[in-house]
Amino acid sequence: MTFFSRLLHLDRLESEAIYILREAAAQSRNPALLFSGGKDSAVLLHLALKAFRPERLPFPLLHVDTGHNFEGVTQFRDETAARLGERLVVAHVEESIQRGSVRLASPTASRNAAQAVTLLEAIETHGFDLLLGGARRDEDKARAKERVFSHRDAFGAWNPKSQRPELWDLYNGRLQTGENFRVFPLSNWTELDIWTYIEREKIALPSLYFAHVRPVVRDGDYWRPVTPVTPAAEGQLVENRLVRFRTVGDMTCTCPIESNAADVSAIIAETRLSTLSERGATRMDDKVNEAAMERRKREGYF
């Protein structure tokens, strides 16, 4: 005999995420919610309001800042936290570089992988025992394997070969000291779910998610953005193209796609027809190696 609830698709996902957020808060001593200003974390923050208002959020917002941000994103991050009256903790990769815990091959090298180090340092400094993240299983084949309550050892490492069992929706959030959890309330959401929810809930996003003209250079299958840390090489043709970002991450590894989708409903229409995955279309960090995401996660990345 099987059982079902009558909730509609987005209502079901929303209710599940709220349930997970409340379990995470109830089962931890000192949680935080990872908030970068990107679309998934904006959705996650919106769901946190739904889970906890009229009270204040039972956790601060945490951003691991590579310092290589696209224009408008940190401003959006700061304004959002201020508008909601919630505490924002920013951990800077730059500070890890100063401390010497992060060494970069060159000053403009990607700081994406270094985020794990800074994140683990922030966990230690603030004593966080649980971090809520907006990662989704449909993003990547390693993420597809992860639990909703993902246990991390004292080194912050994910051990994909011995994850805790996770039965039904009975989350076991118990820890030994020094360990932590990463909790993913959006585990079962797809990119299309995110956009249809953003439309339904009218969630604000940084402007670079929408079509705009930007200087880019062609790099294989990508349009690589021309930025202070990723300038065009000698003789490379810089073109001004109408583009938008599908993901927003470190400037050194995130590429926009060509698009004239200027609002959420146009993005939804494009997403339905897309033949490229979100990360495949935009992330150079995953192209380096087949198991790039898995390796970063083993090192403590979210």
Add this chain to the structure above:
Amino acid sequence: MTQAQTKLVRIVTAGSVDDGKSTLIGRILHDSQALMSDQVDALSNARFSRAEEGDLDLSFVTDGLESEREQGITIDVAYRYFATPQTSFIVIDAPGHEQYTRNMVTGASNADVAIVLVDASRLHQGALKVQTRRHATIAHLLGLKVVFAVNKMDLVNWSQKVFLEVEESLRRLSRSLGITNPAIVPINARSGDNVVSKSHAASWYEGASLLDILQSQGEGTDLSELPFRFSIQRVVRVDGHTRDAQRGYAGRIASGQVAVGEEVFVGPNRRPTKISRIETYDQSLERAEAGQSVTLYTEDEVDAARGDLLTRGEATYAKRVTADLCWLDDQVWDPRRRYLLQQGTANITAKIESVLHIRDMRDLSEVRGDQALKLNDIALVQLQTQTPILADLFQDNPKTGAFILIDPDTNQTAAAGMIRGAT
């Protein structure tokens, strides 16, 4: 997918190692156009691929970990999502190795239907493998609908005789488990015959393709038709407003419905009170039902806390229950030890008083006597709890009839449990 009423079907694969579970999931996704072109490209260039030149190793759609690809096995469950116009699917690929049974149980607990695969070419006189029995047993105990797929029919030249032999064995297994009238589909997961669409390879097969069978599943029981059950996640204090300082109870309705003005009962003492308000972030509701996350306010100060239950309708609480357990911990059960029983949001100290029987996976017989429970054992036990727990039977209400046992020293999830009776 639109916000229209789409049916959700959650599928898990089951069966022994190498019978083709991961390949089948890859095939379903591939043939449903659910793979993106960059993901297909990545498959054709993948290291450790077992496919011939120019072909794809579809098991790599879900076998995404480095060590899984290197060893050609599935270690942990992978979740993938796709939709057809009528149905939205979550497909969960589970590992076949006995050593990873706890991961299979994890996947199965989040599914409605299990596809149990059998390799048609590797049966000797119709004898099913132990893992096939074990997985079918687990799927059935967890209340899943079971569908059998007889795979690798190409290796037996689509012989109807072989299929009928396997079918007979599967029917016998089904009878001994109490599975009635299961669908049994001959397929080739590698080429896709009878997976998404029907194949001409077997003119003798009159049933539908596997995906059609999965899509045409009846929906089962509507959770909102069951008695009201609500496990408090969080007590909300709304202070300093014109309304008197009030406590609300946040949680997700496990089953049933509730409306403003209705009487509910708090905890095992069944203290009655009435619902005064039902709120979400931006709405006040007159009524709410199974699946919704809401905050309930009561007319009286009922002094309820996280873990307490609000119920309507018949509700039995008991300190002694019988339950099926899947033992998931490397550490064996220690009769002197106490465990934490987590049911809904409650954590209650519990003891396993006695093991009534353990199932022998070779013949599914029940072995009697008090003995150690060890990793992967499936047993019927008698449990005692420190305070009374709601004794809804798992088969009547899987939301409240399920629990886990946690080892309080290691924090490991030691067992998955399903309440079968109260004493």
